[in-house]
Amino acid sequence: MAEHQDHAAAHATEDHKPHGWRRWVYATNHKDIGTMYLIFACTMFFIGGGAAMLIRAELFKPGLQFFDPQFFNSLTTMHALIMIFGAIMPAWTGLANWMVPMQVGAPDMALPRLNNFSFWILPFAFTLLISSFFVPGGAPAGGWTMYPPLVLQTGASFPMLIFSVHLMGASSILGAINVVVTIMNMRAPGMTLLRMPLFVWTWLITAYLLIAVMPVLAGAVTMLLTDHFFGTTFFTAAGGGDPVMFQHIFWFFGHPEVYILILPAFGIVSEIIPTFSRKPLFGYETMVYAVASIAFLSFIVWAHHMFTVGMPLAAQLFFMLSTMLIAVPTGVKVFNWTATMWKGSLSFEPPMLFALAFLFLFTIGGFSGLMLAMVPADYQYQDTYFVVAHFHYVLVPGAIFGIMAGVYYWLPKWTGKMYDLKLATVHFWLSAIFVNVLFFPQHFLGLAGMPRRIPDYAVQFTDWNEVSSIGGFVFGAAQLMFPYIIIKCVRAGEPIGNRAWEGAHGLEWELPSPPPYHSWTTPPSDAVIARGAAH
Amino acid sequence: MQPHGDTPATVPRAPLAATAIDEAARRRSVRRSAILFAAIAAAFYFGFIAMMLLRASE
Numbered sequence: 001m002a003e004h005q006d007h008a009a010a011h012a013t014e015d016h017k018p019h020g021w022r023r024w025v026y027a028t029n030h031k032d033i034g035t036m037y038l039i040f041a042c043t044m045f046f047i048g049g050g051a052a053m054l055i056r057a058e059l060f061k062p063g064l065q066f067f068d069p070q071f072f073n074s075l076t077t078m079h080a081l082i083m084i085f086g087a088i089m090p091a092w093t094g095l096a097n098w099m100v101p102m103q104v105g106a107p108d109m110a111l112p113r114l115n116n117f118s119f120w121i122l123p124f125a126f127t128l129l130i131s132s133f134f135v136p137g138g139a140p141a142g143g144w145t146m147y148p149p150l151v152l153q154t155g156a157s158f159p160m161l162i163f164s165v166h167l168m169g170a171s172s173i174l175g176a177i178n179v180v181v182t183i184m185n186m187r188a189p190g191m192t193l194l195r196m197p198l199f200v201w202t203w204l205i206t207a208y209l210l211i212a213v214m215p216v217l218a219g220a221v222t223m224l225l226t227d228h229f230f231g232t233t234f235f236t237a238a239g240g241g242d243p244v245m246f247q248h249i250f251w252f253f254g255h256p257e258v259y260i261l262i263l264p265a266f267g268i269v270s271e272i273i274p275t276f277s278r279k280p281l282f283g284y285e286t287m288v289y290a291v292a293s294i295a296f297l298s299f300i301v302w303a304h305h306m307f308t309v310g311m312p313l314a315a316q317l318f319f320m321l322s323t324m325l326i327a328v329p330t331g332v333k334v335f336n337w338t339a340t341m342w343k344g345s346l347s348f349e350p351p352m353l354f355a356l357a358f359l360f361l362f363t364i365g366g367f368s369g370l371m372l373a374m375v376p377a378d379y380q381y382q383d384t385y386f387v388v389a390h391f392h393y394v395l396v397p398g399a400i401f402g403i404m405a406g407v408y409y410w411l412p413k414w415t416g417k418m419y420d421l422k423l424a425t426v427h428f429w430l431s432a433i434f435v436n437v438l439f440f441p442q443h444f445l446g447l448a449g450m451p452r453r454i455p456d457y458a459v460q461f462t463d464w465n466e467v468s469s470i471g472g473f474v475f476g477a478a479q480l481m482f483p484y485i486i487i488k489c490v491r492a493g494e495p496i497g498n499r500a501w502e503g504a505h506g507l508e509w510e511l512p513s514p515p516p517y518h519s520w521t522t523p524p525s526d527a528v529i530a531r532g533a534a535h
Numbered sequence: 536m537q538p539h540g541d542t543p544a545t546v547p548r549a550p551l552a553a554t555a556i557d558e559a560a561r562r563r564s565v566r567r568s569a570i571l572f573a574a575i576a577a578a579f580y581f582g583f584i585a586m587m588l589l590r591a592s593e
Contacts, residue, residue: 111565111569114569173576176572177569177572177573177576180568181568184564184568185561185564185565185568186565189556211575211576211579212575212579213579215576215577215578215579215580215583216579216580216583218580219580219582219583219584220583222580222584223584223587233591234587234591240591241591245587249583249587523556
């Protein structure tokens with residue numbers, strides 16, 4: 001009997017995690033899977049970033065320097081696919097895996113085996129996609145938007161593209177189902193919806209968006225596949241099909257996808273700014289409603305991506321006005337973040353620096369988005385570098401800085417160690433300065449008429465392209481500091497207590513640092529939840 | 536501000552819950568909602584293809 005009790009006591013305190021490769025291949029623990037997602041996303045970030053460096057090297061001077069135009073188009077296509085589906089989306093899923101169970105008081109994700117499956121799909125999907133560089137005809141070069149009829153001219157890599165997009169979509173849908181089911185069913189008693197941290201809220205809404213739109217992308221690429229191989233003419237005008245219909249379906253997926261990439265960053269910034277302002281978040285409930293409104297509006301704005309394709313005036317007006325309407329809930333959020341800082345006791349550690357850069361620079365991306373929403377102006381900007389500047393301001397200092405802010409915020413919790421704050425601050429300043437050197441001149445190039453997706457350009461665009469390329473090289477090199485800082489922290493960081501940051505609130509900070517292998521094996525008490533939910 | 540270590544890193548367990556959780560009910564609920572969301576995703580996938588087929592047959 002005593003022996004049995006000893007055994008039970010050992011079970012109560014030991015992690016019982018598998019060791020060696022089995023821990024990772026058969027992983028069902030949310031932290032292990034989260035770590036794998038984040039390592040995968042970081043790897044893809046550097047592969048996609050490598051493609052970006054090659055693009056900027058080619059564009060440093062007019063004329064063809066290194067690549068033929070076909071390969072250049074492959075680089076732009078693959079850069080986008082890798083960054084969107086391989087870097088940003090898996091990074092968010094990794095952060096959700098790590099943080100959602102800890103923040104809602106759950107022991108793990110609701111569907112741990114599905115979680116393992118949805119991660120392990122990704123390495124196969126991206127091996128398939130990236131290996132398309134080596135097949136006859138080269139990698140896909142028709143743009144990440146895969147518009148027919150151009151994409152139907154892709155060579156041997158076409159089925160690889162379609163199958164890998166399918167796999168990425170399946171992985172995202174399974175991951176999203178897991179997040180929704182976890183949040184709806186696994187919250188600790190007392191963790192009501194309006195006590196949830198903003199990161200959990202934004203991920204819940206993101207997961208609904210994913211479940212609604214990723215199947216639409218899968219349906220669209222299935223129709224491309226049957227057009228290419230099985231004689232259907234969904235998008236082939238010669239057979240009675242409609243290529244413009246593909247654009248409508250693609251952007252019905254594509255615009256909510258933009259919010260899938262950015263909403264979790266809103267959540268992270270909403271966690272970080274109150275922590276380093278030492279004040280509760282201003283307008284918690286309005287933040288939740290603003291995120292929900294943005295998600296709803298994202299379904300009814302898709303055709304602003306295709307004003308120049310041609311559509312009735314009423315449709316142009318509808319999509320222009322609905323797009324401009326998004327500025328209202330976005331403005332609410334920016335106001336609330338600013339009001340949170342108002343008269344706060346601010347300090348500027350790396351997570352706060354990245355969050356503030358997000359606030360300023362994402363807002364610039366939002367403003368250029370408003371300019372693009374206006375139909376007459378869009379006719380001038382369409383397919384120019386102005387569009388490239390706009391969406392890179394949204395995705396780099398928006399989504400990527402949001403991910404980096406989140407990693408710098410929670411890394412001490414994950415590892416139980418503090419990273420090198422000075423080095424991380426240097427990483428921030430290099431990133432914040434050179435992301436502007438990289439992308440701001442692209443506004444000027446676009447307004448002056450430089451088209452996007454070209455390897456060569458007229459000589460009058462040279463100066464700003466050189467500035468942009470130099471910004472790109474320094475920004476790219478600075479990102480090598482990010483994994484170095486993380487590895488240095490894991491190996492030799494200073495041990496830290498439960499609450500790594502003085503002003504931090506939330507259930508994750510109630511757990512030890514690093515947290516136990518199984519997070520909340522017994523749910524937190526109402527008092528602990530109330531202390532954490534001090535919005 | 537310096538990083539703030541206010542509690543030791545060796546706290547063994549989380550505070551105990553005030554309310555017990557019905558594991559069986561939770562499992563049923565997890566299964567139900569997972570099937571529901573998978574069905575919604577499948578409906579969007581087949582729905583869009585069906586919509587295109589209907590449009591093509593007009």
